[in-house]
Amino acid sequence: MNTRRPTITDVARTAGVSPSTASVVFSGKTAVSDATRQRVLDAAGSLGYTGPDPRAASLRRGRSGIVGVVFEEHLGAAFLDPVKTLMMDGLADGVASIGAGLLLLRDQAPLGTEPTLTTAPLDAAVLVGCSGLLRESLAVVTARGIPVVVIEGDAGEGILRIELDNREAQRQAASHLRALGHEKVGIVTLAVRAGWQRGWIPDDETITVDVTRERLAGARDVFRDAPAFGAAASSIDEGLAAGRALFADAAARPTAVLAQSDLLAAGVIRAAEEAGLSVPDDVSVTGFDGIVVDGLAPYELTTLVQPAADKGRAAGHAVAAMLAGETAASIRFTCVFRVGNTSAPRA
Amino acid sequence: MNTRRPTITDVARTAGVSPSTASVVFSGKTAVSDATRQRVLDAAGSLGYTGPDPRAASLRRGRSGIVGVVFEEHLGAAFLDPVKTLMMDGLADGVASIGAGLLLLRDQAPLGTEPTLTTAPLDAAVLVGCSGLLRESLAVVTARGIPVVVIEGDAGEGILRIELDNREAQRQAASHLRALGHEKVGIVTLAVRAGWQRGWIPDDETITVDVTRERLAGARDVFRDAPAFGAAASSIDEGLAAGRALFADAAARPTAVLAQSDLLAAGVIRAAEEAGLSVPDDVSVTGFDGIVVDGLAPYELTTLVQPAADKGRAAGHAVAAMLAGETAASIRFTCVFRVGNTSAPRA
DNA sequence: TTGTACGCGTTATCAA
């Protein structure tokens, strides 16, 4: 009848000690005599007590050991992107140093259900995103007075950011192509804004996604008038579609393509093959990210290797530092340009 | 000096009401007069109170609104698998019905850091995995008396499972090939056990991964003596390597290949192309999962479509039901066989 | 080395 779970008080009573002594046995904060410890442990065993209730401990300590990760997109979409996956991996590592776990949260409340971002017992939050969509989430979190870090996003005043030298990096790839003699270059970009449908980007288009805008600017620093085709997402299939558009007109065909992600680049390569073009002899293709594209061998992309996992790890460490009361600073990571076998001198 | 965050008691005092009334204003559990509500809201606004502390609420309610998801692997590895990604997506949906969030947990405690599975404020847990590795996690969770659901794993007595008709499903694909006249068939399997290196599977090998064993059994139900090559993971590159092994000896070459995942199948197709074989004219290839393989067009795999997202959703609903005190039952999902353009009659 | 006493911030219950 009394199915209530045993508490540390029950254990203490059974062991014939005070609750605080029992508590200490589990937390190990203070020395306890072996005899007493054993009595407490035995009592716990016989009662089926499995340790302090995390909820109560969390209230008492003021910490829950949980870091929220907020995505703009649908969760499935987020993990389809290998870069985000790597980033999460690093983040998991980074917060592990404070023994915290990662709570997955979506930005948009799915109608009717509780908006967990406001009600979850978070110690800190990491916002992942590129457009201005997460401004609202940011407001909620800062109002709660929770430490927050933004990865690859427009954070606003006084918010810690983890970012990349997108423009400078992309400029390197463009310069590389320029040095190889290429002049007619096509650009394949990531999404221009939330809900963007694939298509050529008009010159007067406003690009709200930071990453897209910065990388495009880097490419145009070198090839001022290069046409840009915006993909709807970072995937091989989107790159294929973009590549088809670029190679459609044999007369206007570019001799090199700057893709804003490795997946897009892989798709562009497929499109080139499809059009009877050889890579890199007829067309050079560069990517961005430096991930391993499954199934792309024997091609090895000329690309910009970004420290995706390090970005996540840095975010985790920043969060850890802030929770420890230390001050943490924004970090700007640098990409490493890597020459593969998908770029060559202009034929 | 007093930087302590305001509590609901502070708000109540400022508004001139009792704490319980203020609480009700935020929870909406009981009707409150508009005048009173406004006074409380105003007080909260002026004090910078942003709502009840989730930690305290969680202690009082006995619920944290958090469901743990435990993976055997490294987080990055888990999300590299599209099936797991879909499953997570469904799971997120499923637990959203009770307003819960997903806490990512790893099975192996990374040495020294707190094992969060024992200390996290979980309402329930979902274990994802195929081998017996998560037995330990299971023990921890059941000891805590937390509802638990296992997806695609050997759960043991009395544990709720969400599974697939792996053997029957794979048998369908095999029968399909048999009906097409194929007799020399090769099998490409998923990992045989944790840490497995790719290679031919000896007849006396013990297969500890449930999914691998069941699907292999299904294939052998039809092709008793078909040789099986075990991949190290589910990826196109692993499939490519397996395919090379299968097609290495032109004389012994199979006319059809049963792959245990779509990614592996995609790799096998690449290997076939590489060997100058045409799919499906020279070689038929079947997959398993029914995911969209990025970049595989124009091939459309003959495969078994598994309801990956539904599995996750079902796990979420099961968890919700158990938390509501209802009884939930194990579920066995069924795959749907889909014929694409990668299988054809034996030449 | 152990015990006492109290508070963490909230909410359920019941009475007014």
Place this chain on the structure above:
DNA sequence: TTGATAACGCGTACAA
């Protein structure tokens, strides 16, 4: 419609 009271289960000064 509002308020008083009592937990929820634990950790930690401080005293013994």
